[in-house]
Amino acid sequence: MKIAMIGAGYVGLTTSAGLAVLGHSVICHDSDKQRIARLNAGEIPIYEPGLAEVVAAERRHGRLVFSDDVAEAVGDADAIFLAVGTPSAPDGSIDLSFIDAAALTIAPSLKPGAVVVVKSTVVVGTSRRVNGLIARKRGKPDVSVASNPEFLREGSAVKDFLEPERIVIGTDDVRSRAVLDEIYRSMAEEVPIVATTTRNAELIKYAANAFLALKIGFINDVARLCEEADGDVEAVARGIGLDSRIGSSFLAAGPGFGGSCFPKDTRAFTATGRRCGAPQPLVEALLAGNEWRKTELARRVVTEARLAPGMTVAVLGLAFKAETDDVRESPALTLVEVLQQAGLSVRVHDPRAMEAARPVLAGVEWCATPFAAAHKADAVVVMTEWQEYRSLDLKRLARAMNGAMLFDYRNLFPSEAVTAAGLHHVSLGRPVRRPAAVQRMFGGRAADLKAVAAPASKG
Numbered sequence: 175m176k177i178a179m180i181g182a183g184y185v186g187l188t189t190s191a192g193l194a195v196l197g198h199s200v201i202c203h204d205s206d207k208q209r210i211a212r213l214n215a216g217e218i219p220i221y222e223p224g225l226a227e228v229v230a231a232e233r234r235h236g237r238l239v240f241s242d243d244v245a246e247a248v249g250d251a252d253a254i255f256l257a258v259g260t261p262s263a264p265d266g267s268i269d270l271s272f273i274d275a276a277a278l279t280i281a282p283s284l285k286p287g288a289v290v291v292v293k294s295t296v297v298v299g300t301s302r303r304v305n306g307l308i309a310r311k312r313g314k315p316d317v318s319v320a321s322n323p324e325f326l327r328e329g330s331a332v333k334d335f336l337e338p339e340r341i342v343i344g345t346d347d348v349r350s351r352a353v354l355d356e357i358y359r360s361m362a363e364e365v366p367i368v369a370t371t372t373r374n375a376e377l378i379k380y381a382a383n384a385f386l387a388l389k390i391g392f393i394n395d396v397a398r399l400c401e402e403a404d405g406d407v408e409a410v411a412r413g414i415g416l417d418s419r420i421g422s423s424f425l426a427a428g429p430g431f432g433g434s435c436f437p438k439d440t441r442a443f444t445a446t447g448r449r450c451g452a453p454q455p456l457v458e459a460l461l462a463g464n465e466w467r468k469t470e471l472a473r474r475v476v477t478e479a480r481l482a483p484g485m486t487v488a489v490l491g492l493a494f495k496a497e498t499d500d501v502r503e504s505p506a507l508t509l510v511e512v513l514q515q516a517g518l519s520v521r522v523h524d525p526r527a528m529e530a531a532r533p534v535l536a537g538v539e540w541c542a543t544p545f546a547a548a549h550k551a552d553a554v555v556v557m558t559e560w561q562e563y564r565s566l567d568l569k570r571l572a573r574a575m576n577g578a579m580l581f582d583y584r585n586l587f588p589s590e591a592v593t594a595a596g597l598h599h600v601s602l603g604r605p606v607r608r609p610a611a612v613q614r615m616f617g618g619r620a621a622d623l624k625a626v627a628a629p630a631s632k633g
């Protein structure tokens with residue numbers, strides 16, 4: 175099939191490459207001419223494992239080309255995917271202006287019978303509305319609009335495209351159903367296809383992300399309880415996750431969820447609920463809880479490490495999760511803001527995301543290695559679960575530091591290893607460890623023990 179992609183961002187680029195692997199002929203367009211020039215020069219503007227290799231191979235085979243000419247890209251296409259951004263509007267709903275603009279831009283160039291496929295995450299009813307927009311612009315209803323939501327996790331997006339757990343196809347007419355079936359035909363034997371209406375497809379996407387985010391919010395709340403009740407969230411997560419009704423994934427406690435999808439999609443889900451007169455109180459509470467957690471964990475660094483203005487904190491990890499350079503709504507950004515408001519100097523390191531973070535972080539010191547960031551730092555906070563951090567030489571880190579507090583907000587290190595390096599380990603959802611004598615004095619009650627927090631000096 176001849177396919178056009180509008181938008182060469184994380185989703186559009188990965189999907190273009192994936193569709194080419196399936197054997198289709200793909201022209202990927204972006205309104206950002208510079209982005210297309212970079213792609214044509216063989217440069218991949220984002221970090222996504224495996225993507226550069228697939229893009230290079232598909233370009234070599236002639237199945238993937240990049241074009242800054244929208245009419246050329248869509249003119250001969252059987253299916254035109256829209257993968258432009260859908261940012262949050264101030265009231266939490268989503269801003270569909272890029273979708274509308276893209277639909278109106280391509281409308282005059284579409285060939286009759288073409289199918290426009292909405293890949294961007296959009297609120298229920300958008301595909302139908304886009305159908306109306308295009309028909310009005312063309313003066314006749316001779317193209318169809320379908321919905322085909324993405325479930326690509328950044329960091330494993332290529333694999334998620336090529337080995338999906340399901341494909342959701344939302345169509346409201348036979349022609350678009352036939353085109354979408356043809357696009358995914360080579361996968362249909364192995365992968366369940368959920369063929370439904372465009373409205374259901376749009377709802378599935380939001381419900382999926384809201385549910386996954388609820389799992390994370392839940393385990394983060396359980397982590398807090400474990401801290402206060404001398405429990406261990408990892409034991410609890412394993413104990414509940416082995417129940418197949420619950421499932422073990424997305425139960426890792428962390429500093430709050432971020433990224434370009436969960437925060438935005440859960441906000442849009444609640445805004446849609448309110449608009450439709452069907453409020454979503456669970457997700458409303460989740461959103462408030464996630465914001466609270468990001469700020470609370472940042473404040474915990476200041477109070478538990480007893481930091482005073484002028485002292486220094488090293489932040490290891492800026493990306494919202496490992497294996498991506500994406501910092502959109504990353505909890506690390508909230509942390510830096512809170513630390514700076516407290517008058518602290520902040521030194522940052524990330525193996526991949528420093529370039530993306532530069533435009534959104536001011537007044538920090540950019541460091542080339544974790545040890546450079548930790549140099550004379552009064553506390554170190556690990557925010558992203560990079561493999562490089564998991565195997566960090568903790569003794570070397572301790573030697574570089576001034577203070578002794580290691581805030582491990584991804585539970586990367588065994589407590590024994592941190593303690594052996596002479597550092598005080600603050601991890602998530604694990605019992606608060608204090609010297610045995612103090613434990614006895616307070617009968618082991620973590621809440622009381624907090625009152626006698628260990629001093630923030632080394633040794």
Ligand code: UDX
Pocket residue numbers: 180181182183184185186203204205206209256257258259260272275276293294295296434435
């Ligand atoms: C995608 C989805 O589209 C979004 O709805 C979903 O919630 C998250 O994933 P993403 O690929 O991450 O967004 O967005 P981004 O990396 O910002 O890429 C969007 C691209 O579209 C940009 O390169 C932008 O230049 C391009 N664009 C935007 C167009 O080509 N045309 C436009 O009219 C607007």
Ligand code: UDX
Pocket residue numbers: 324325326327328329383386390423424425426427428429430431432433434435436494495
């Ligand atoms: C998400 C969806 O998973 C994917 O299907 C698609 O709809 C796009 O949005 P992505 O945003 O790339 O993918 O990342 P994801 O792996 O879902 O993580 C989102 C956030 O939750 C990250 O901040 C991550 O650190 C956090 N998270 C995830 C946890 O804190 N604990 C977990 O167990 C899992």
